[in-house]
Amino acid sequence: xxxxxxxxxxxxxxxxxxxxxxxxxxxxxxxxxxxxxxxxxxxxxxxxxxxxxxxxxxxxxxxxxxxxxxxxxxxxxxxxxxxxxxxxxxxxxxxxxxxxxxxxxxxxxxxxxxxxxxxxxxxxxxxxxxxxxxxxxxxxxxxxxxxxxxxxxxxxxxxxxxxxxxxxxxxxxxxxxxxxxxxxxxxxxxxxxxxxxxxxxxxxxx
Ligand code: C5P
Numbered sequence: 001x002x003x004x005x006x007x008x009x010x011x012x013x014x015x016x017x018x019x020x021x022x023x024x025x026x027x028x029x030x031x032x033x034x035x036x037x038x039x040x041x042x043x044x045x046x047x048x049x050x051x052x053x054x055x056x057x058x059x060x061x062x063x064x065x066x067x068x069x070x071x072x073x074x075x076x077x078x079x080x081x082x083x084x085x086x087x088x089x090x091x092x093x094x095x096x097x098x099x100x101x102x103x104x105x106x107x108x109x110x111x112x113x114x115x116x117x118x119x120x121x122x123x124x125x126x127x128x129x130x131x132x133x134x135x136x137x138x139x140x141x142x143x144x145x146x147x148x149x150x151x152x153x154x155x156x157x158x159x160x161x162x163x164x165x166x167x168x169x170x171x172x173x174x175x176x177x178x179x180x181x182x183x184x185x186x187x188x189x190x191x192x193x194x195x196x197x198x199x200x201x202x203x204x205x206x
Pocket of ligand 1: 009010031032033035036078081082083085086111112113114115163167
């Protein structure tokens with residue numbers, strides 16, 4: 001069983017995807033962490049993330065990435081991730097890893113931007129998770145504060161808007177709701193209600 005969870009920055013995809021994986025006994029892959037890992041490798045090497053050949057080489061070299069590295073979560077890494085994620089060569093280098101992960105029994109929940117449209121178009125269930133920019137900025141700001149990371153609410157909102165624009169505007173696998181994805185707007189939902197709605201949607205597909 002494969003569940004695709006897509007949506008913009010800080011809409012609640014990660015939390016929902018983890019909740020779905022727990023509920024249905026599936027593995028979970030945060031695919032954004034792969035693009036972040038490519039970006040972090042470049043930042044650590046002092047390479048500009050706009051250097052396409054270096055980014056493609058870093059993506060191809062990503063065999064067993066440490067997806068728990070705290071530096072992956074920095075907003076600077078997220079911004080650089082959305083730059084490398086617009087490069088078709090970087091996306092192509094990461095496809096196999098994601099599809100192999102999804103195909104291993106008993107199946108998986110993958111969250112990202114293009115899971116329902118490109119990586120797993122035949123997923124058993126697809127959710128497109130969204131929320132207003134204000135709600136997303138507030139949540140991301142609280143998350144950064146809880147981790148002791150810097151950023152004012154205004155900065156966070158501006159960063160999110162910029163990343164959304166880049167992710168939705170790029171030619172390669174842009175952020176889009178798949179036609180057969182269920183739209184889950186979490187603006188007015190707490191985590192528990194969003195999770196039970198997601199579980200109900202997926203259960204109907206089984
Ligand atoms: O979801 P997260 O914020 O960790 O993703 C970081 C960046 O990676 C996104 O802004 C997006 O550009 C890119 N990404 C992508 N496709 C995915 C997951 C993430 O392009 N499936």
